[in-house]
Amino acid sequence: MQPDLILTDAMLVTHGEAPIPRAFVAMGGGKILDCGPMERLPPSDAPKLSLPGRLLTPGLINIHTHAVLSLMRGIAVDMGFAPAYTPGVPHGHEINAEEALALARLGAMEALLMGSTVMVDSYVHGEVTLPAIADLGLRIWACGRLHDVDFSRVHLADWRHVPEIGAGRLAEVEALIAQFHGSHGGRAHVIVAPHAPDTCSAALLRRAADLARDAKLLTTTHLSQSQLENAEIQRRDGCSPTQLLERCGLLDDRLIAAHCIHMSPDDVARFGAAGATVAHVPKGNATGGAIANTPALRAAGARIALGTDNLTQDMAEQMRWALATARIRVGSVGEGWQPEDAFAMATVNGAAALGKSGRLGQLAPGFAADVVAWDFRRAHLTPLLDPLGTLVHDANGRDVEHVWIAGRQVVEAGRPTQADEAAVRAAAQSAAEGLWARARAMMAA
Ligand SMILES: [Zn+2]
Structure with missing residues (x-):
């Protein structure tokens, strides 16, 4: 040719x-x-x-991000924990489709400008954010936020599971699959994304596993992101979040699990034996005061890939944070945590997690x-x-x-080349100002 x-x-x-x-x-x-x-x-x-x-x-592979959460820039990271669990910030259920579209376009454009060619993205209004990200030219694995908890209460440490919410979200995922899986010349994919063990009941996690298996899709979730999540799953299900995913049929080599911070040695062994992928977010987690034990996870058999989560979409920065945080764990600079290992996390490991070894992540x-x-x-x-x-x-x-x-x-x-940068920035600025004004008014009320 x-x-x-x-x-x-x-x-x-x-x-x-x-x-x-x-x-x-x-x-x-x-x-x-x-x-x-x-x-x-x-x-x-x-x-x-x-x-x-x-x-x-x-091209770099960002294995875990939420493009809409460019909304949180410069603020939420200093307020404590992930935005969904933090009072006083805009929450997903308060974001309308137009705002989600404006913010997702900003996050995706930023990722592209910083060398990511693949994003794994999940949040609200997947029906508009998935095609918008693909329209910018990226390869995208995306989903809406699958949960059955009432998200208007989670930031108050109140988990109320409502079966009708779960059924509605599952129907949205099925609609996304029908409309977008394989679209945009094969660059767009749906991934089944139950939000987290504590925001999904065991019943919903099982239904998500069934859906992914039947539709031959990958799965992604947040896992052991906080002690709060671990405690809630222990109270609700009598096990660890990793054990819960295993019981529900989600812990396998198609799973991409973000964070994996608060895991016991038994969790690490189960996760590694399953051949699952850690979506490691070293900068975000270290800034939040905790970090995944990547040396132990990798030694147990887990694959480590890199994501930016809701911080700047700079994967170069994530590579050096991944090295620094692993070296703090092992206490030295040595074999196994060198630039080629971090580069693999941002390229071939992400490709393998997506089932695209031999097709993505290398120049050959x-x-x-x-x-x-x-x-x-x-x-x-x-x-x-x-x-x-x-x-x-x-x-x-x-x-x-x-x-x-x-x-x-x-x-x-x-x-x-596929977007008007100034217009994308202006629309996102306006959406963010509106959302933060509403969040502050709600706190003052
Ligand atoms: Zn996340």
Whole structure:
């Protein structure tokens, strides 16, 4: 096949290979046709883009985020725990579809500009946020928020499970599957996302497991995010949240579980033996004062992938937080927690969690043409001696210059090609101001 475009003269880093100082990547039909050292580039009259001083990597895979929760920026992280459990912040059930759309477009545009090509996203109004994120050009695995708790009471530490709420949310997931699973040229997917063990009854968790199995879908949830959740499940079900997922048929290699902070050694062993994936959120969790025991989880057999949750969509930052927090656990710098391990978490591990090993997460022939060009012609990325170490320890999402997804350029010179950046920012600002004003008025009442 004749390439649509050949990127030339750039450095290249991909999982399991030595960096190539001067490389080419030939893309065609949405895939990588060939890549390697410039000396190997065959003669071709295909269009070329010369990128000296740039680093090419595979697109990054953000395995856990809530694009709408860009709403919380700069405030909620200092108020305690996750927004759904925190009084005084806007809550999901108070967000209308128009506001969710405006905020999701902002979160997704930000992710794209910082080099993510895949997002796993769940929150409210999936019927508008899922297609909006896909419309920006991203690959998306998304869902609404599946729960049967009355979310208007959870921030008061009051869990009331209402079967009609669960039935309504399940129907919404089924409608999403019918409308969007496989849409947008195969870039859009539905993932079944029960919110958390404490916000879903055991009965609803079982129904979610049945739905995922019957529809052959992946599942994602929050797991042992707080001592509060652990205590509530112990009171309600007489077990740990991990044991509850196991009983309900959700603990398997199709599960992507965010946080996994407050786990006993028995939980870690069960989770690892199931081959489930930790959606590790090192920056958010460390900022909140607690962190998953990733060395123990990985040793037990769990896969570790990275997510930004409701903080800045900067996956470069997450890679170094993942290294730093693991090293605090093990107490040293050594084998096993090096830049290549963090890079794997942000690429191939996420691809494996999504069942896309061999198709996403690497720059190699036959993989999707999801490519990020980082501009390394900058003071903080000089001198350039080790591209991968410099990427993980020193680069920021803001250093991303170009992004291609399935061979289509979706970021050009730091700007989105599929959205009006100023308009997206203005709509999100307006939605956030309105939601925070309503939340403050409610607190004052
Ligand atoms: Zn989350």
